[in-house]
Amino acid sequence: MEVITLGDDLLRQKAEPINPINAEYVKIAGEMIETMHQSKGVGLAGPQVGFMKRIFVIHIEGDVPRVFINPSIVATSQETVKLEEGCLSLPGIWADVVRPETVKIQAWNEKGRPFTMETDGILARVILHEYDHLEGTLFIDRIPESRRNKILAKLEKRQMQD
Template sequence: MAVKPIVMHPAEVLEQKAEPVDTFDKKLKKLLDDMYDTMLELDGVGLAAPQIGISQRIAVVDIGEEPGRIDLVNPEVLEIKGRQTDIEGCLSFPSLYGTVERPSYVKVKAFDKKGKPFTIEAEGFLARALLHEIDHLDGILYTSKIIQTYTEKELAEMEG
């Protein structure tokens, strides 16, 4: 297990559409494990491969509650519904936070680390996290969706 350095904006890899994965092997499993460790170490809830400089359609998400760790390989959004607005941050944009509107429900089809297809439906915060990471794989940054920005200090003051 290894914690990987995070690629910071304006690195080009963050704004490129990532390449699909076609080989499901030990290297992919190790990459997913390293990404998960990196995400946990940095107190994140999701991490996409482009954020560690790898332009592949791979992401991990874990919001700290059920269903736990979700490995997404070649994820594809099948359905979205509703709207929710909340504050988001991103490991590639340290200390920048912003209000972002996203769908409140998402249905995603993806593959696990062994190449087995699965579908996940999510609402609320988990839907937000999945969509944020899938956006990364399409080269879409949350900063392009921000309605209002906040500094860490402003967030701390809002939390009281």
């Protein structure tokens, strides 16, 4: 799978639900995990590989790879944390993003089994980042406009040099 980057319209579109969850999606989830690992990422959402379905995979250090199909955010904490984020679809770009400290999410795994997870820290941050991709939102949409404009100008300049 190839990771698409900023400028591709698919990154700004909302992903569609998966129905039914079947063997095809188990295979796609496996390919997404492989692509995420090859790209040295900790998360990857369907739209980032041009697959416009509500699926994302994550794998943070010290944890197992996880698959989230048709996820929905049940709750987030009022407490927030500011941390630096990057994205495989915006290579080489990093910015501080404020996100809720905890998240409760419901989804289905690659076996088609529903689960609920409540977590905090880096796992919560990665879940919220990848969930945003399913909504057509990028992490740069969550930073101050002045910082976002500098990043976009930097990307534009880089693309003109390529």
